[in-house]
Amino acid sequence: LRAHGDALLDYAERRVRAAIQPLPRGTWTADEFLESARSDRDSRIRIRAEVSIGGSGFTIDFGGTDRQVDGNVNAPLAVTVSASYYVVRCLTDPDAPRNAGAYRPVRVLAEEGSLVRARSPAAVAAGNVETSQRIVDVIFRALAEPLADRVPAQSQGTMNNLTIGAAGRRPFSYYETIAGGEGALPFRDGMSGVHTHMTNTRNTPVEALELAYPLRIEEYRLIPASGGGGLHAGGDGV
Known part of the structure; x- marks a missing residue:
């Protein structure tokens, strides 16, 4: 088993080194x-x-x-x-x-x-x-x-952390990461309304949020043209 594990590590290393070689x-x-x-x-x-x-x-x-x-x-x-x-x-x-x-x-x-x-x-x-x-x-x-x-061009450069809470008869705490725009690549536009790079979350569905918390969402949409222009445009944020 150890030999198989070592072989997999060596295989991954060879692949990455091969990809680096022509750079x-x-x-x-x-x-x-x-x-x-x-x-x-x-x-x-x-x-x-x-x-x-x-x-x-x-x-x-x-x-x-x-x-x-x-x-x-x-x-x-x-x-x-x-x-x-x-x-x-x-x-x-x-x-x-x-x-x-x-x-x-x-x-x-x-x-x-x-x-x-x-x-x-x-x-x-x-x-x-x-x-x-x-x-x-x-x-x-x-x-x-x-x-x-x-x-790629730079993306939103943040995880857009948002925390909302309240005390009182119905205390609550809600944490969300708001999606932004992906930076454009040399061969395509950036994606809109996504998390990029070091994030690993998805948005909370509006229906689930409103069911679990004393909150109401009035509008949830992309911000038009917030990703900028150019030959390939950056993605729009939320």
């Missing part, structure tokens, strides 16, 4: 930003990624990213690594088996105590739902020039 070699850098919740500092928090393709692997170095902050947008290393693996998978062999072997060709570097490798007791709740999206964005942006035939 251009080089190093590319990009910056993206998060808004800061603090009023006594610059309103932007920098995420920097230097992405190198060499041999048969990727190296993604987050050196130059800002230090962890007092708010909850800090990301544990596991979130940063997961977002990095996701981008490589999108750009190489999405159908390769999803196992550790597929990620052997990917090396992720991040300084401890930075926004993308937060150190305890940093708050990290939004690191998974917000910062992870911007990590994906910055890696795609770094590779937009060398892999222009496959890198």
Whole structure:
């Protein structure tokens, strides 16, 4: 059984390395930003990624990213690594088996105590739902020039977390992630009203929401032209 497991890991690795082999070699850098919740500092928090393709692997170095902050947008290393693996998978062999072997060709570097490798007791709740999206964005942006035939435009860049609640005779708490628009690809328009990248949720049906909560939905629709124009338009948000 162990031999079969090892063979599957090796098979996934070979597939990903084969997909990396024809890609251009080089190093590319990009910056993206998060808004800061603090009023006594610059309103932007920098995420920097230097992405190198060499041999048969990727190296993604987050050196130059800002230090962890007092708010909850800090990301544990596991979130940063997961977002990095996701981008490589999108750009190489999405159908390769999803196992550790597929990620052997990917090396992720991040300084401890930075926004993308937060150190305890940093708050990290939004690191998974917000910062992870911007990590994906910055890696795609770094590779937009060398892999222009496959890198998408940026999507909504957030999970659009919404929390509604009330106390009183009928207390309740409701949590939803609002769908947005997918960034356009070089060969097609982006999809509308979808979750993208590091999200894994679907919308709550209006009927179920109204049955379970003291809420009424007056309108639920796409926002026309919110995805922008161009040869291939971005998807519209909700």
